[in-house]
Amino acid sequence: MKSRTKLTGRVIFKGDPGYAEARKNWDPHTDRFPKVFVFAQCAKDVSNAIKWARENKVPLRPRSGRHALENNLSQVNGGIVIDVSDMKRIALNKKSGTVVVETGNSVGRIVKSLARQGYIAPFGDSPSVGIGGITLGGGIGPVQRTTGLMSDNLLELEMVDAKGRVIHAGKKRNADLLWASKGGGGGNFGVYTKYKFKVMRAPATVTVFRIVWPWSQFEKVLKVWQRWAPSVNSKLGSELSIGPKVGGNVTMLGLYLGSKDEALRLLAPIIKVGTPTQKTVRLLSYTKALNFLLAPDPVLTQRFSNQFSSGFGRRPFNNKAIKAMREFLEKAEGNTTAGFFFLNWGGAVSRISPTSTAFYWRDAKFYVEWNSSWIKPSHAARNISLVRQTRRKLQPYIVGSYINVPDQGIKNSGPVYYGKNYARLRKVKAKYDPNNVFRNPQSIPPA
Numbered sequence: 001m002k003s004r005t006k007l008t009g010r011v012i013f014k015g016d017p018g019y020a021e022a023r024k025n026w027d028p029h030t031d032r033f034p035k036v037f038v039f040a041q042c043a044k045d046v047s048n049a050i051k052w053a054r055e056n057k058v059p060l061r062p063r064s065g066r067h068a069l070e071n072n073l074s075q076v077n078g079g080i081v082i083d084v085s086d087m088k089r090i091a092l093n094k095k096s097g098t099v100v101v102e103t104g105n106s107v108g109r110i111v112k113s114l115a116r117q118g119y120i121a122p123f124g125d126s127p128s129v130g131i132g133g134i135t136l137g138g139g140i141g142p143v144q145r146t147t148g149l150m151s152d153n154l155l156e157l158e159m160v161d162a163k164g165r166v167i168h169a170g171k172k173r174n175a176d177l178l179w180a181s182k183g184g185g186g187g188n189f190g191v192y193t194k195y196k197f198k199v200m201r202a203p204a205t206v207t208v209f210r211i212v213w214p215w216s217q218f219e220k221v222l223k224v225w226q227r228w229a230p231s232v233n234s235k236l237g238s239e240l241s242i243g244p245k246v247g248g249n250v251t252m253l254g255l256y257l258g259s260k261d262e263a264l265r266l267l268a269p270i271i272k273v274g275t276p277t278q279k280t281v282r283l284l285s286y287t288k289a290l291n292f293l294l295a296p297d298p299v300l301t302q303r304f305s306n307q308f309s310s311g312f313g314r315r316p317f318n319n320k321a322i323k324a325m326r327e328f329l330e331k332a333e334g335n336t337t338a339g340f341f342f343l344n345w346g347g348a349v350s351r352i353s354p355t356s357t358a359f360y361w362r363d364a365k366f367y368v369e370w371n372s373s374w375i376k377p378s379h380a381a382r383n384i385s386l387v388r389q390t391r392r393k394l395q396p397y398i399v400g401s402y403i404n405v406p407d408q409g410i411k412n413s414g415p416v417y418y419g420k421n422y423a424r425l426r427k428v429k430a431k432y433d434p435n436n437v438f439r440n441p442q443s444i445p446p447a
Contacts, residue, residue, distance in 0.1 A: 208289045217273070406442060
């Protein structure tokens with residue numbers, strides 16, 4: 001290929017050593033065959049890769065943590081993948097209570113590095129997710145009721161635009177881009193290289209918990225959880241996971257930013273439901289608590305392919321919604337990672353108005369996602385259709401969908417992901433990427 005611009009950074013073309021490993025993702029279902037991977041070491045490498053892609057008319061995809069959950073989002077056949085995972089600097093400024101992180105850091109690396117220095121930053125349910133993608137889509141997780149979403153803590157950013165220019169955004173300049181980057185989703189406006197977040201002091205100790213029930217008790221547990229969890233003290237974050245009927249169970253995992261006695265008092269209404277087979281409630285140092293909550297989740301050894309879908313519940317699921325869940329869990333492949341996942345909402349997340357950042361779904365009671373999992377490629381179609389049928393059945397009971405847990409079965413997805421912020425996001429897109437260079441199957445089109 002002839003072009004004025006030369007690719008820089010760690011460049012791996014199809015056929016080069018390292019190519020097979022470069023194209024592996026957390027979800028094998030999303031693996032593709034790009035023409036070239038550029039592992040950028042700095043913003044200049046990103047800029048050169050964008051220019052090269054445009055000169056050679058090949059599609060491009062930014063990639064941070066390899067955790068994209070749908071096809072053609074962080075890889076594309078015959079295209080260029082701009083992978084930022086080698087960019088890993090972290091600079092904490094204790095005086096200002098801020099941290100500047102490069103976009104190739106994993107969430108686990110950032111939160112553990114900050115914890116050792118006495119600071120707390122939001123995290124999700126996996127340590128290996130890249131900070132780049134999760135922040136741009138909102139960034140939900142068990143401490144969000146105290147800290148807000150990851151994106152709510154974003155103060156400034158550095159991004160390389162469609163022309164290869166490095167631009168900065170904050171409250172005073174390119175404020176529209178900062179607004180859009182707080183929930184507008186990755187792969188829409190440019191390739192991000194740096195984020196500045198505000199951080200808060202971490203408590204010395206916190207209480208973590210894991211309660212496990214038999215699968216047969218999931219309805220009982222869910223009915224109590226969905227009324228208790230959204231209204232409990234906002235220093236308590238709770239994730240409820242329900243596995244498939246075959247080989248699955250019900251697990252509640254979370255933390256309370258306070259004492260064990262107080263945690264036990266707050267947990268009492270849910271612990272007394274059914275007959276838990278495991279009850280762990282422990283006071284730990286904040287650093288040890290992170291190890292408890294963020295089990296290792298290596299990218300390259302995942303065997304299961306998945307189809308996800310997601311939404312937000314404004315009121316507890318009724319019997320009809322729970323019946324749709326049960327049908328899904330009975331049909332999902334047994335002994336896999338399939339299931340339902342709930343996260344309690346409210347607190348700091350709901351104190352921000354739906355239009356003051358691009359992340360719209362502020363006034364829910366809980367977040368819900370579900371996924372089917374399989375190993376044999378021949379099982380893909382059946383599992384994908386199971387997830388999408390379940391979405392149709394649950395549609396009356398949920399609003400919206402979370403852009404970081406996308407579902408390409410959703411038609412006209414813009415308003416579903418972004419609510420009433422969609423029109424404004426299209427204007428920001430038109431300003432920063434008028435030619436729609438950064439696009440994928442559900443990206444935001446320019447106004």
